[in-house]
Amino acid sequence: MKMIRAIVRPEKENDVVLALEAKGFPAMTKMNVFGRGKQKGITVGPIHYDELPKVMLMIAVEDNEAPAVIDVIRQSAYVGYEGDGKVFVSPVTESYTIRTGMRSE
């Protein structure tokens, strides 16, 4: 399995979730985070913001579904400006459903 962590604009959260749901990926965990990118935040006039609010979506998927999920996130979270976010993919060796105790790899 793969764990996909997508850090997206908070205002795009609903779009991304609905798009993922439409493709058959309704299950995910959401977390409010703060971060900055290569640009070290943004400067608006005299004020510099170096912690920008973002939403992190964590989605666990099968290995072969990962490219599809990444594609959906890319399309639905895209604005075209710096700050659109990042997608990180990391390995998950196994996962368990607590209700049934069922194990899957």
Add this chain to the structure above:
Amino acid sequence: MLVEITAVIRRDKVAPTMRALDNLGLGSMTIATVSGRGRQGGNIMTDIDREVPAEYESVSKITKHLTPASFALSHSLTRPVFWVPKRMLTIVVPSPMKDDVVDLIVSTNKTGWMGDGKIFVSPIEESLRIRTGERGTSSI
């Protein structure tokens, strides 16, 4: 070898889980406040509602005052995206202890109702204690 065990569990199961892990000698963990939804996609909140045992007062309180429909209206959404409040525990353990910890979390958190949560196990390549600079198993 170290593994990271990430468990997304019910809010009221954090204390029992911490107590159970303490008995196993694992006191250290990271707790985060997250929102989640499972395979049901928050769509059948009414079903979850009906199936949630009465002692989950927190859940019934939310659904009593904030239905998916009222949430959607107040946020001008076309359709509701409903999230269930959860806690995420992250525990890093040596890989031989993995099965014990997973079994313990499953047995402590199992209620048999939808929304009990998930556990993910993933490898940790390197670990370092910042204070002393120890690496590997001795760092946890």
